[in-house]
Amino acid sequence: MNQLISHIEFLLHDHNCVIIPDFGGFVVNAIPPQRDGIAAFDAPVCELLFNRDLTHNDGLLAQSYMKNGNMTFESAMQKVEYDVQVLKRQLREQRRVDMGKLGSFNMHDDKRFVYTPGAFIRPSLFGLTRATLKPLIQMQPVVPVQKSENRQKWGRNAAITAVSVAAVALLMFILPVSDNTIVRQSARMLSETGWLQSKASQPVNRIAMTDELVVNETEKAGEYSTTPNGMNVPAAMDAVEQNVTDDLPRYYIVMGVYKGVESAQKTTELLLDEGFHQTGWLERPDRIDVYAASFTDESAAKVYLKEVHKKFPGHNDAWILKR
Structure with a gap:
């Protein structure tokens, strides 16, 4: 029976279905990579299932026996049938059969067995983990301003200034300035x-x-x-x-970029629990940047980012956004 388990495990590396004649079939459910947010991707995984209705002999196990045992197709079929009978007898007598990495079978009182899948991993997916990409910083293009627009803007500002001065002068004549x-x-x-x-x-x-x-x-x-x-x-x-701060660019310590509000809200709550009390959002087209703090000095922002990477290894993908 160990030989039967080895053949099934080897065949599942390249085939999505391996049928045990007159017993059932193992089916591999491959889950492709899933995107979480904008720049995070989960690794692909395989889920091993068992369908007891797949009992038709497709000859796949017999061909594997032929290649490894150097035997004819009839001899291979007899060997497969014998191993299947041993599997059934052990399940009836011991009420449990351990299939190694494929999982196990357990017999219940109603003469029905239940399959428990094991930790099955295909060699092509071994070692793959969650991947996070750092988005590129989008710089705003510099648009040249025409002279006519500058003149119109200067004239508008001059008119506003003149009206403001006239209003202040009128108030000075009407209202008493002080008790002096x-x-x-x-x-x-x-x-x-x-x-x-x-x-x-x-x-x-x-x-x-x-x-x-x-x-x-x-x-x-x-x-x-x-x-x-x-x-x-x-x-x-x-x-x-306030005027000086508004004129200077700000440097945001971005902790994550998300497409949905729910993911951004979860990250914000996590940052608050970790002690980042200056966290906030930067809403941009098709994305939300969640930041932990903001600075007007670039060197201070870099020092803060190094401290975040040092004290919070889980946020090693944090970066600086200049706006």
Whole structure:
């Protein structure tokens, strides 16, 4: 019976079906490579099945016996029938037959046997694993701008600037700029009517000091702005930093590229569980880039990417996208 098992295993390397006469047939179900997302591919695998309705003798086993045993076709058929009878007898008596890499058969109480497949691998597929490809970075082409378009754009910007200046000037005339005007007017009125008092120099000096304090307070108010919590924060710093950041290119640490939202969501949740709290998406045509962090400095992005490759071997395919 061991010879029968060896012949079946050898024939399944090149044939999708090998029939054991009056017993059943082994069928190989080949699963081609499957694509996961955009740049990931699963290796092809083989699934071994058994169909007990395939009992017709196709002569494939007999031909294999003839080549290895140097015998006639009739002798090979007799040898195959004998091995099949041994297989059936062992299944009835021991209620189990081990077929090696092909699997095993177990006899139940209702006189029906059940097949359990083994770890069958074809030699042509041995060693194949999941493959991940790094997508090429798509650079945006530089489109030359015509002079006429530049002139129209400059004229439009000049018109917008003029309207803005006019609006600001109108608001300055309508609304009071600050309380300094009231304080200065009060100081001027008191200084003009000071001749009615006996000591005119004292109120003038006091009012002048008040005016100077108001001016200093106004200058300080221009340098700081007060938050709702009562803390002084530089007023123009955030706006300047925001403008500088918007003009610079950003470097994204891309952890995966996907075609579907579900796969991107799973990767995002996995990154959050691993401690990447700056993760996000970059939605582009027909793809979604999931990144772990972003930088405005290219050297900082490269250092961060090296740390990711070092501490997270599962993300060794992470790369940098410049946008």
